[in-house]
Amino acid sequence: MSSGRVDMKRVFIIVLDSMGVGAMPDAGLWQDEGSNTLGTIRKHPAFCCPNLTRLGLFNIEGVGGAVREPQGSFARLAERSMGKDTTTGHWEIAGLVSPQPMPTYPDGFPEEILEPFRRETGRGVLCNKPYSGTDVIRDYGREHRRTGDLIVYTSADSVFQIAAHEETVPVEELYRCCRIARRLLQGKHGVGRVIARPFEGEWPYRRTSRRHDFSLEPTGTTLLDCLSGDGLDVLSVGKIIDIFAERGITKYVRMNGNEDGMNKTIAYAREDFHGLCFTNLVDFDSEYGHRNDIAGYAAAMSAFDRQLGELLPLLKKEDLLILTADHGCDPGTPSTDHSREYVPMIAYGAPVKAGVDLGTRASFADISATVLEYLEADRRDTSGESFLPQILRDDVRLIGEAVKAREASYAPYSGFRVGAALLDSTGKVWRGCNIENSSYSVTNCAERTALFKAVSEGARDFAGIAVIGGRESLLPRCVPCGVCLQALSEFCSPEMPVYLGTPEQIEHFSLADLLPVSFGAADLAT
Numbered sequence: 001m002s003s004g005r006v007d008m009k010r011v012f013i014i015v016l017d018s019m020g021v022g023a024m025p026d027a028g029l030w031q032d033e034g035s036n037t038l039g040t041i042r043k044h045p046a047f048c049c050p051n052l053t054r055l056g057l058f059n060i061e062g063v064g065g066a067v068r069e070p071q072g073s074f075a076r077l078a079e080r081s082m083g084k085d086t087t088t089g090h091w092e093i094a095g096l097v098s099p100q101p102m103p104t105y106p107d108g109f110p111e112e113i114l115e116p117f118r119r120e121t122g123r124g125v126l127c128n129k130p131y132s133g134t135d136v137i138r139d140y141g142r143e144h145r146r147t148g149d150l151i152v153y154t155s156a157d158s159v160f161q162i163a164a165h166e167e168t169v170p171v172e173e174l175y176r177c178c179r180i181a182r183r184l185l186q187g188k189h190g191v192g193r194v195i196a197r198p199f200e201g202e203w204p205y206r207r208t209s210r211r212h213d214f215s216l217e218p219t220g221t222t223l224l225d226c227l228s229g230d231g232l233d234v235l236s237v238g239k240i241i242d243i244f245a246e247r248g249i250t251k252y253v254r255m256n257g258n259e260d261g262m263n264k265t266i267a268y269a270r271e272d273f274h275g276l277c278f279t280n281l282v283d284f285d286s287e288y289g290h291r292n293d294i295a296g297y298a299a300a301m302s303a304f305d306r307q308l309g310e311l312l313p314l315l316k317k318e319d320l321l322i323l324t325a326d327h328g329c330d331p332g333t334p335s336t337d338h339s340r341e342y343v344p345m346i347a348y349g350a351p352v353k354a355g356v357d358l359g360t361r362a363s364f365a366d367i368s369a370t371v372l373e374y375l376e377a378d379r380r381d382t383s384g385e386s387f388l389p390q391i392l393r394d395d396v397r398l399i400g401e402a403v404k405a406r407e408a409s410y411a412p413y414s415g416f417r418v419g420a421a422l423l424d425s426t427g428k429v430w431r432g433c434n435i436e437n438s439s440y441s442v443t444n445c446a447e448r449t450a451l452f453k454a455v456s457e458g459a460r461d462f463a464g465i466a467v468i469g470g471r472e473s474l475l476p477r478c479v480p481c482g483v484c485l486q487a488l489s490e491f492c493s494p495e496m497p498v499y500l501g502t503p504e505q506i507e508h509f510s511l512a513d514l515l516p517v518s519f520g521a522a523d524l525a526t
């Protein structure tokens with residue numbers, strides 16, 4: 001018998017930005033065949049990640065190098081959205097799939113955007129093509145200083161960038177122009193970001209630190225909207241706040257590098273909250289992936305692994321940690337762009353089973369569905385299929401199901417409401433409640449309701465049962481009656497676990513603990 005206390009449910013999602021685990025089958029459409037970000041960095045001598053290894057990073061399908069007895073549960077997730085950028089990846093993790101890629105403008109922005117932009121800003125437009133950010137102010141800066149026209153440019157990404165000298169266009173006015181652009185760039189012209197790029201000084205000029213991004217609002221409901229809408233906490237660490245255009249977030253901190261981001265995540269882990277802490281570690285992508293710096297990427301991953309070692313002991317009884325990524329950016333390929341890759345998913349925590357291999361799953365959105373189910377929030381119209389039933393420990397899952405089963409209890413005579421949840425060998429849970437009758441002895445107990453439902457649908461092998469009950473609040477322990485134990489003994493082994501107690505304090509028994517000897521088929525045969 002064992003037991004433990006339960007705290008308020010918290011989920012930590014940490015996105016290792018760009019840490020893909022191998023090209024997706026459609027990578028050819030993106031010129032990314034053969035990309036494998038983890039595959040490249042793991043070979044470098046600076047790569048040393050004992051914590052990720054013991055949680056199961058290398059047990060993930062297709063990754064190679066499995067350890068025995070990994071401590072987490074794990075999957076490889078495919079991206080269903082038509083993209084490989086940060087925004088699309090994070091939105092999908094949060095249950096919002098983007099079937100259309102975000103628009104890009106290799107030939108510049110069309111007149112249907114520029115005409116109203118000129119009219120509303122009262123300024124002309126220079127450049128209007130893809131350009132390097134430093135070259136564009138060198139080549140157009142003087143004309144901009146002379147005329148006051150705005151330098152509008154883009155890149156291979158879905159961005160509308162406006163450069164302006166701080167003495168020609170004060171920063172506040174530049175931001176106002178960006179907000180005008182942001183309002184115009186919606187629907188089919190919904191670029192990922194509008195970016196203010198102020199610069200200063202004399203030719204060839206230098207950019208200032210007052211860059212500001214105006215992100216596209218998520219185009220549908222996200223995990224963050226669901227959680228905050230249900231009154232739960234949504235804490236953002238790093239650029240999550242920008243990626244979701246501030247929507248659905250109840251508290252945020254920015255970060256200065258991965259180490260600081262992890263320290264801030266660790267600081268949140270020391271606080272009490274109820275809901276989600278969502279962290280993005282961008283350095284992997286911006287500092288190393290895009291710069292094809294294999295050694296730097298490997299060392300950054302090792303540094304993360306050390307800090308992960310600090311976070312893990314802070315996880316409480318009801319905490320769920322999910323590690324994942326948003327796309328790839330293989331530093332070993334000639335391309336410095338993102339790569340269309342699968343991402344890893346590791347789930348870890350006291351409520352999570354060790355070593356469940358979830359194989360390859362169809363969407364990052366399965367993370368969102370799982371978190372919503374775990375935190376019991378309304379999923380509204382978000383995408384994804386929860387893998388919670390597969391990874392949740394049987395005792396936690398069954399006691400939770402028993403609580404739900406009890407809601408249907410029919411006990412007008414005793415007022416004593418009981419719920420039971422019976423797990424069969426296929427992983428299906430059968431719920432049952434007590435059903436009373438005005439002819440009292442006809443009453444059926446919750447355990448037998450669950451058992452008879454299961455058996456009458458063909459189930460014969462069972463792996464565990466949870467029972468809870470009480471008149472109003474739950475009893476510390478509601479023990480199954482002898483009749484129910486006898487009924488269970490017909491189908492269940494003496495070793496089958498029986499979970500009693502409450503969600504806060506689960507007690508473990510076996511069927512034989514409660515019914516050491518019983519009448520059985522063998523007795524009839526004598």
Ligand code: THU
Pocket residue numbers: 411414416417418433434435436443444445446447479480481484
């Ligand atoms: N009850 C159960 O549902 N399961 C048990 O194992 C013990 C008792 C119900 C039957 C009745 O509706 C109420 O609890 C009071 O006996």
